[in-house]
Amino acid sequence: MRGAAGGANLLALRSHNTALVLDLLRTAGAEGISRLELAERTGLTPQAVSKITARLRQDGLAAEAGRRASTGGKPRTVLRLVPEAGHAVGVHLDRDGLRAVLTALDGTVVARRRAPLDLGAGAEAVLAQVAGAVEALWAGDGTAARARRPLGVGVALPGPLDHERGVLHRVTGFPGWDGFPLRDALAERLGAVPVVVDKDTNAAALGLAVGGEGGSFAYLHLGTGLGAGLVIGGGVHRGPRTAAGEFGHQVVQLDGPPCGCGDRGCVEALCLGAVERGETEEAARVLGVGAANLVGLLDIDRVLLGGRTVEAAPEVFVRGVQAVLDARARRTGDAPVPVRIASGGGRGIAEGAAHLVLAPVFGRRDG
Amino acid sequence: MRGAAGGANLLALRSHNTALVLDLLRTAGAEGISRLELAERTGLTPQAVSKITARLRQDGLAAEAGRRASTGGKPRTVLRLVPEAGHAVGVHLDRDGLRAVLTALDGTVVARRRAPLDLGAGAEAVLAQVAGAVEALWAGDGTAARARRPLGVGVALPGPLDHERGVLHRVTGFPGWDGFPLRDALAERLGAVPVVVDKDTNAAALGLAVGGEGGSFAYLHLGTGLGAGLVIGGGVHRGPRTAAGEFGHQVVQLDGPPCGCGDRGCVEALCLGAVERGETEEAARVLGVGAANLVGLLDIDRVLLGGRTVEAAPEVFVRGVQAVLDARARRTGDAPVPVRIASGGGRGIAEGAAHLVLAPVFGRRDG
DNA sequence: CCACTTTCGCAACGCTGTTGCCAAAGTGCA
DNA sequence: TGCACTTTGGCAACAGCGTTGCGAAAGTGG
Numbered sequence: 001m002r003g004a005a006g007g008a009n010l011l012a013l014r015s016h017n018t019a020l021v022l023d024l025l026r027t028a029g030a031e032g033i034s035r036l037e038l039a040e041r042t043g044l045t046p047q048a049v050s051k052i053t054a055r056l057r058q059d060g061l062a063a064e065a066g067r068r069a070s071t072g073g074k075p076r077t078v079l080r081l082v083p084e085a086g087h088a089v090g091v092h093l094d095r096d097g098l099r100a101v102l103t104a105l106d107g108t109v110v111a112r113r114r115a116p117l118d119l120g121a122g123a124e125a126v127l128a129q130v131a132g133a134v135e136a137l138w139a140g141d142g143t144a145a146r147a148r149r150p151l152g153v154g155v156a157l158p159g160p161l162d163h164e165r166g167v168l169h170r171v172t173g174f175p176g177w178d179g180f181p182l183r184d185a186l187a188e189r190l191g192a193v194p195v196v197v198d199k200d201t202n203a204a205a206l207g208l209a210v211g212g213e214g215g216s217f218a219y220l221h222l223g224t225g226l227g228a229g230l231v232i233g234g235g236v237h238r239g240p241r242t243a244a245g246e247f248g249h250q251v252v253q254l255d256g257p258p259c260g261c262g263d264r265g266c267v268e269a270l271c272l273g274a275v276e277r278g279e280t281e282e283a284a285r286v287l288g289v290g291a292a293n294l295v296g297l298l299d300i301d302r303v304l305l306g307g308r309t310v311e312a313a314p315e316v317f318v319r320g321v322q323a324v325l326d327a328r329a330r331r332t333g334d335a336p337v338p339v340r341i342a343s344g345g346g347r348g349i350a351e352g353a354a355h356l357v358l359a360p361v362f363g364r365r366d367g
Numbered sequence: 368m369r370g371a372a373g374g375a376n377l378l379a380l381r382s383h384n385t386a387l388v389l390d391l392l393r394t395a396g397a398e399g400i401s402r403l404e405l406a407e408r409t410g411l412t413p414q415a416v417s418k419i420t421a422r423l424r425q426d427g428l429a430a431e432a433g434r435r436a437s438t439g440g441k442p443r444t445v446l447r448l449v450p451e452a453g454h455a456v457g458v459h460l461d462r463d464g465l466r467a468v469l470t471a472l473d474g475t476v477v478a479r480r481r482a483p484l485d486l487g488a489g490a491e492a493v494l495a496q497v498a499g500a501v502e503a504l505w506a507g508d509g510t511a512a513r514a515r516r517p518l519g520v521g522v523a524l525p526g527p528l529d530h531e532r533g534v535l536h537r538v539t540g541f542p543g544w545d546g547f548p549l550r551d552a553l554a555e556r557l558g559a560v561p562v563v564v565d566k567d568t569n570a571a572a573l574g575l576a577v578g579g580e581g582g583s584f585a586y587l588h589l590g591t592g593l594g595a596g597l598v599i600g601g602g603v604h605r606g607p608r609t610a611a612g613e614f615g616h617q618v619v620q621l622d623g624p625p626c627g628c629g630d631r632g633c634v635e636a637l638c639l640g641a642v643e644r645g646e647t648e649e650a651a652r653v654l655g656v657g658a659a660n661l662v663g664l665l666d667i668d669r670v671l672l673g674g675r676t677v678e679a680a681p682e683v684f685v686r687g688v689q690a691v692l693d694a695r696a697r698r699t700g701d702a703p704v705p706v707r708i709a710s711g712g713g714r715g716i717a718e719g720a721a722h723l724v725l726a727p728v729f730g731r732r733d734g
Numbered sequence: 735c736c737a738c739t740t741t742c743g744c745a746a747c748g749c750t751g752t753t754g755c756c757a758a759a760g761t762g763c764a
Numbered sequence: 765t766g767c768a769c770t771t772t773g774g775c776a777a778c779a780g781c782g783t784t785g786c787g788a789a790a791g792t793g794g
Binding site: 010011013014017044045047048051052070071072073074075 | 779780781782783784789790791792793
Binding site: 378413437 | 769770771772773774782
């Protein structure tokens, strides 16, 4: 609802309410939602909802989809989102592979691609491969593709980067990428298609948030590194320099063992060290201590775990982290914060990247 | 701009824009601000600003205050907030004392009171003392007080509590307060005056944010305990259960020395322990490690320090914390995060408490 | 078959910020 | 001193927002 400087006009009002309705339609899925329910959920009057949905139907974004059972009078007409009204591409770049998905407006995957990748091969080579994958998905299977409205491309990759400008920083282990303007380079290559770049953990967190995880939560990703995506109040928290979520280099052991980052006693170093030694339970406990610090600082609702290392022993990590959080809850007297494995697994990141493009349509405050 | 359920109508639009203009007027202070500058800063058209300011002048909230030098045409008319249009009371309850201030609409202190207090004396006794202090400030010096519009009373005190419901939790060392509905009890006693209750650290942080600290920052308060107030994007971050800011019980030393909270290796225990042993520099370093963890997680712009223990050796703490953050910045390649002593000192908390009541008028999203 | 309930759109309305226009109030040059 | 020019800012008309009043549509239940 906020413009560049905060002032709101009637146009902003309209797009705010429209996005709100669209998001409820999306959440309702194929089941649909009635006009009156939309009115109740938004706080708008039924008549306002009728006007808004009429516009959406005219624009082809919404459609009627049957009717509910009557409750004594005229039965409610059910509306649903028309997923085919728009498409987005999500790309997940890892150290050794590329995954790309083409999704409909509601986030369902229409097509997938997967290819090996060498991030160290240099910007041009990687860029060409990414552009190729995107265009292949885009072209799809012929005629149907023409009707697809290209909303944009979301790219998720590890390492610190500037989300707003779409510029990479020092991707760990690949110094050549430092300062590379990935967003603009890819946008130019694809022909002025909107491109959004973000950290893999943020994309995963966004995907979870859009996928139904309400409230505030932290997504902790433990793979070859350890990072976090923070969702506060429905939106991804990135911070002023979009560098938030540096969970792995949180110090939990003063003057502890050295970490690759140059500091000592980071959660990442302790956690991965324990995993290497085969002490998975100790790794889970250390991860739990870091998670408990986060819970105390931000008062989040939920902790979700993901990443290859976690997926190798999901029960151990969930149990270990939950134990630390439960102990914390007993001390504070609050209800314990639940820990779960993030649904979607490794595929979640590419889908979350697509949501980087889709989310603004539904008024999720982030880009 | 968001209503109960997110839907926005014209009334919400108006109050949003009005609050925005009021906040700019407040920020401009006695110097004032012209209509055209308001238009530039808000993004609204000059005509819209004229309409809004005309309403504000009619309501007595704004007034013309001279004119600027001409830049070649008709000189700009300067507008300013009328601070006397409303007043608020801020109360700071400490373990051993009570401070209360009466502030004008712009936050300037009109009157002060200070009294010794025994938080352990029981709810009724403390409540009576607080109500007495508030009423004494309110009555003020006679006739002038009648004109003061009572906006409400903000109360800041240590320990975990439920900000939304105004109910205290286990105030450390005073188990008798657990579950006491301070907000409703005080509101009833004062005769249906709006009361807002919050943690002392949040009040201090809000006071700093309103006082001109832009962007995102953390206020770290080191007194008899260690807590934090987090300001993210202009508003205080409290979390779903308004329990955020538990900075002191962040673990920075796995299996470290036991803390009063029942855990081991908390920053608070390590930091206060070092202070007791006279090792102030070590205390500052430990505090710095906790601050660096926070900076990495949330990507904040600034760290502000306050509290009696810090004020006993401000340079040592600022230098020690800054050293840790500088080392972190060198590793990440980002610009270093500056550390400062929070302006206002101990008096800041009562004034911040008054802003708990004033902030909503100026559209700061928190209550 | 009729009374009743519920849904939902059309029309009129009040209010928002916006646009077009003009008076007011300065500066700067002749 | 007078005139052209620039800038400010209010009045009036306007388009568009959500709201209200009302009636048609489409069911249920006696």
